[in-house]
Amino acid sequence: MALKSAEQYVDSLRKLQIRAYVGGERVEHVVDHPAIAPHINTVAKTYELAHKPEHRDVMTAKSHLTGELIHRYTHIFQSTDDLIKKIQMLRLLGQVTGTCFQRCVGLDALNATYAVTYEVDQAEGTDYHTRFKKYLTRVQAEDLMLAGAMTDPKGDRSKRPSEQSDPDQFVHVVERRPDGVVIRGAKLHNTGGINSHEILVLPGTGLGPDEKDYAIACAVPADAKGVVFIFGRQSNDSRKLEQGCDAGNPRFGVVGGEAMVIFEDVFVPNERIFLNGETKHVGQLVTYFATWHRANYGGCKGGNADVLIGATAKMTKVLGTDKNAVVKDKLIEMIHMNETTYASAIGASAMGYALPCGSFMVDPMAANTVKQNITRNVYQIGRLSHDLAGGFLATMPDAKAFENPEISHLVKKYHQAKPEYDVMERVKLGRYIEGMTSVTTLVEAMHGAGSPQAQRIVMLMGAKIDEKIKMADAVLNGTDDVEGLPLPGAPKKA
Ligand code: SF4
Numbered sequence: 038m039a040l041k042s043a044e045q046y047v048d049s050l051r052k053l054q055i056r057a058y059v060g061g062e063r064v065e066h067v068v069d070h071p072a073i074a075p076h077i078n079t080v081a082k083t084y085e086l087a088h089k090p091e092h093r094d095v096m097t098a099k100s101h102l103t104g105e106l107i108h109r110y111t112h113i114f115q116s117t118d119d120l121i122k123k124i125q126m127l128r129l130l131g132q133v134t135g136t137c138f139q140r141c142v143g144l145d146a147l148n149a150t151y152a153v154t155y156e157v158d159q160a161e162g163t164d165y166h167t168r169f170k171k172y173l174t175r176v177q178a179e180d181l182m183l184a185g186a187m188t189d190p191k192g193d194r195s196k197r198p199s200e201q202s203d204p205d206q207f208v209h210v211v212e213r214r215p216d217g218v219v220i221r222g223a224k225l226h227n228t229g230g231i232n233s234h235e236i237l238v239l240p241g242t243g244l245g246p247d248e249k250d251y252a253i254a255c256a257v258p259a260d261a262k263g264v265v266f267i268f269g270r271q272s273n274d275s276r277k278l279e280q281g282c283d284a285g286n287p288r289f290g291v292v293g294g295e296a297m298v299i300f301e302d303v304f305v306p307n308e309r310i311f312l313n314g315e316t317k318h319v320g321q322l323v324t325y326f327a328t329w330h331r332a333n334y335g336g337c338k339g340g341n342a343d344v345l346i347g348a349t350a351k352m353t354k355v356l357g358t359d360k361n362a363v364v365k366d367k368l369i370e371m372i373h374m375n376e377t378t379y380a381s382a383i384g385a386s387a388m389g390y391a392l393p394c395g396s397f398m399v400d401p402m403a404a405n406t407v408k409q410n411i412t413r414n415v416y417q418i419g420r421l422s423h424d425l426a427g428g429f430l431a432t433m434p435d436a437k438a439f440e441n442p443e444i445s446h447l448v449k450k451y452h453q454a455k456p457e458y459d460v461m462e463r464v465k466l467g468r469y470i471e472g473m474t475s476v477t478t479l480v481e482a483m484h485g486a487g488s489p490q491a492q493r494i495v496m497l498m499g500a501k502i503d504e505k506i507k508m509a510d511a512v513l514n515g516t517d518d519v520e521g522l523p524l525p526g527a528p529k530k531a
Contacts, residue, residue, distance in 0.1 A: 131340015
């Protein structure tokens with residue numbers, strides 16, 4: 038059966054020779070490093086839940102290529118039902134882990150590559166789609182974790198990829214050989230890459246006809262020669278090394294453990310290349326990926342907010358403010374914002390449509406609306422959580438103070454709220470709220486799957502303002518009155 042267990046996932050990572058740096062130092066093995074381990078635990082949950090009978094329906098799917106039962110994280114969306122189940126899966130995983138579980142980037146990158154390779158082959162007579170299906174069959178059979186890698190460093194933002202003084206600011210082909218290509222460059226903000234089996238490298242921006250070397254989509258093993266991961270610094274990362282509750286979410290981490298991944302002249306054989314110079318199809322590839330991924334946020338952030346709302350609600354019980362009508366109303370506001378984005382993501386999925394290759398795309402307007410709301414609602418939900426949890430979020434002593442026999446009785450005494458709750462309960466809740474409303478989490482909600490302006494551009498294009506003007510004209514000035522009824526004030530017919 039093509040479903041890895043959580044243990045098999047971790048074991049398979051251990052077999053890879055991933056070249057990674059954390060805190061500026063080379064890591065012997067990613068699995069054993071305390072800064073990465075919580076993020077590996079989170080991904081392990083995605084594997085574990087697929088084996089639970091009660092979650093099978095949302096966590097697994099039937100491969101349209103082989104008919105085998107596969108993990109939904111390797112599935113190509115075959116219907117609107119698949120799109121809805123994906124959002125349900127994300128909410129479930131968000132509820133179970135309270136953080137980012139990383140595999141969605143690879144899933145959406147797989148789907149985008151599947152759809153675009155089909156369209157490129159139709160237009161250009163290439164055979165990328167057949168090649169990609171072969172690769173996908175292996176991904177499904179081995180239940181691989183893929184990291185989608187899209188965001189280039191970009192260098193001087195006023196210049197196109199081919200105009201940069203340093204051409205490596207965008208991943209590009211530096212050598213072509215009969216058996217493959219050599220790529221160079223880097224991808225930033227790479228979610229889950231450091232604990233993935235494979236990296237699916239895709240262009241991150243539309244390209245002009247003279248930018249063929251940048252139009253490269255390919256799969257690279259995470260431990261391929263020349264691949265280097267440098268782990269990103271988070272606002273609470275040194276707390277992870279302490280392995281206590283100060284880390285906020287000690288078992289699963291805060292956000293996705295992002296890294297920069299560098300490709301130092303990495304050779305990619307032909308069978309792993311899925312786009313190579315077809316610049317005019319790159320824009321579609323980027324759009325497909327972004328549209329699917331923007332809808333996701335109504336699911337994953339919905340699950341994360343469920344945990345945050347739960348932690349905040351419990352904090353009000355610990356503090357003894359839970360019966361206050363104003364407190365209840367603030368919780369209602371948090372729930373309202375959360376359910377609005379979840380409903381939009383379900384709506385985007387229910388209104389999905391078939392692409393030329395037969396797979397299904399979410400409704401772009403609804404998907405972009407989801408992500409736009411996330412850039413606000415995650416901040417606003419966090420603000421209300423801060424409001425209800427109180428100022429001690431920013432001032433409480435570290436966990437070690439609660440353990441030091443010289444002072445523990447004092448810090449406990451003066452942090453005790455309602456006597457029926459252990460003081461450490463309040464501390465743990467506070468640290469979780471702090472982590473899930475801190476700068477790393479908020480910035481991820483702002484810029485993940487594209488910065489707010491990217492969604493606004495799509496929304497304006499999709500809104501068809503001219504048609505809305507015509508609607509307004511027709512309502513105010515039109516002559517299409519309801520049959521048999523006169524216009525108000527019009528002379529009565531004889
Ligand atoms: Fe998945 Fe959400 Fe993390 Fe993106 S931010 S990888 S959609 S959990």
